[in-house]
Amino acid sequence: MKTSLLFPDGKEKALTLSYDDGVDTDRQFIKLLEKYNVKSTFNINAGSFSPEGSVRPEGQIHFRLSESEVKALYNHPLCEVATHSFTHPWLDKQPTAQCMIEIIKDRQALEKLFGKIVRGHAYPYGTYNDDVVEILRKAGIVYARTVESHYSFKIPTDWLRMGTTCHHPESCLLELADKFIDGEVGNNDGWLFYLWGHTYEFRMDNNWEVIEKFFEKTARNDNVWYATNIEVYDYVTAYRSLVYSADGDMVYNPTSTDVWVKIDGKKISVPAGKTVNI
Ligand SMILES: [Zn+2]
Numbered sequence: 001m002k003t004s005l006l007f008p009d010g011k012e013k014a015l016t017l018s019y020d021d022g023v024d025t026d027r028q029f030i031k032l033l034e035k036y037n038v039k040s041t042f043n044i045n046a047g048s049f050s051p052e053g054s055v056r057p058e059g060q061i062h063f064r065l066s067e068s069e070v071k072a073l074y075n076h077p078l079c080e081v082a083t084h085s086f087t088h089p090w091l092d093k094q095p096t097a098q099c100m101i102e103i104i105k106d107r108q109a110l111e112k113l114f115g116k117i118v119r120g121h122a123y124p125y126g127t128y129n130d131d132v133v134e135i136l137r138k139a140g141i142v143y144a145r146t147v148e149s150h151y152s153f154k155i156p157t158d159w160l161r162m163g164t165t166c167h168h169p170e171s172c173l174l175e176l177a178d179k180f181i182d183g184e185v186g187n188n189d190g191w192l193f194y195l196w197g198h199t200y201e202f203r204m205d206n207n208w209e210v211i212e213k214f215f216e217k218t219a220r221n222d223n224v225w226y227a228t229n230i231e232v233y234d235y236v237t238a239y240r241s242l243v244y245s246a247d248g249d250m251v252y253n254p255t256s257t258d259v260w261v262k263i264d265g266k267k268i269s270v271p272a273g274k275t276v277n278i
Pocket residue numbers: 020021084088124125
C-alpha cells in the first residue's frame with residue numbers, strides 16, 4: 001500500500017505565506033489577504049517597534065509599525081504572529097546568552113501582546129547555525145524559516161531549517177504558481193507552496209501587481225487549503241502521528257485534529273481520536 005498526505009477536507013494542495021519585520025506596508029498586504037481570503041504568517045521584532053505616533057519619513061521604504069499598531073493589525077483571523085528575534089541581529093553571530101535572550105524576549109513580548117502562544121520563527125537575515133537551531137528548540141519554537149528557495153512544493157521534514165518555494169521577487173514566481181495550480185499531485189504527498197518576502201519590497205520595487213497576479217492564480221481554489229505556517233505545522237504533525245495496524249487494514253488517529261490520507265489513490269478521512277477500517 002502507498003500512503004500519502006492530504007490536507008484538511010481531502011485537499012491536495014496548501015498555500016502558506018511568511019512576511020517579515022512588521023512594517024507599515026503589511027496594512028496594504030492584509031487588505032489583499034482579505035480580498036483573496038488567503039492567510040499569512042508575520043514575523044515580528046518586538047524590541048524594534050516604531051515609537052507611538054511616529055510618521056514615516058518621506059522616501060523611507062522600510063518603516064516599522066508601533067506596538068499599538070502591531071497589536072491592532074495582526075490580531076486578525078487571516079494572520080499568525082511569529083518571532084523574528086527581539087532586535088533583528090545576526091543570530092549566528094551572537095554570544096549564546098544573547099541569542100537566547102533575543103528569541104525568548106521576542107516570544108514573551110508577542111505572547112503578552114496577543115494573548116496567544118507563539119511557536120514560529122523566521123531567521124533575521126536568514127542566517128543560522130546548529131547552535132541557533134538548538135536554542136530555538138529549547139525555547140519552544142517548533143518551526144523556523146530560512147531564506148532558501150527550493151522551487152518545489154515539498155512538505156518540510158526539518159522544521160527548524162525550513163526552506164521555501166521561493167521569494168516573491170524571483171522571476172519564476174508566476175510560472176511556479178501555474179505549475180502549482182495546474183499540476184497533478186497523483187499518489188504523492190500533497191503539495192505546499194511556501195512563499196516569503198517583505199511587503200516593503202512592493203513599495204521599493206513599485207510592483208504590488210506581482211502579488212495580486214499571484215493571488216489571482218492561486219486563491220479561491222477548492223483543491224487548495226489556505227493556512228498560516230503554524231496551521232501547516234500542526235496539521236502535518238498530526239498526519240505524521242497516524243498509527244497503522246500491522247497488516248495495514250486499520251488506521252488510528254491519536255491526535256485532536258481530523259486528518260485525511262490517500263491510500264493507494266483513495267481519499268480517507270481519519271477523524272480525531274478514531275480508528276478507521278481501510
Ligand atoms: Zn527581517
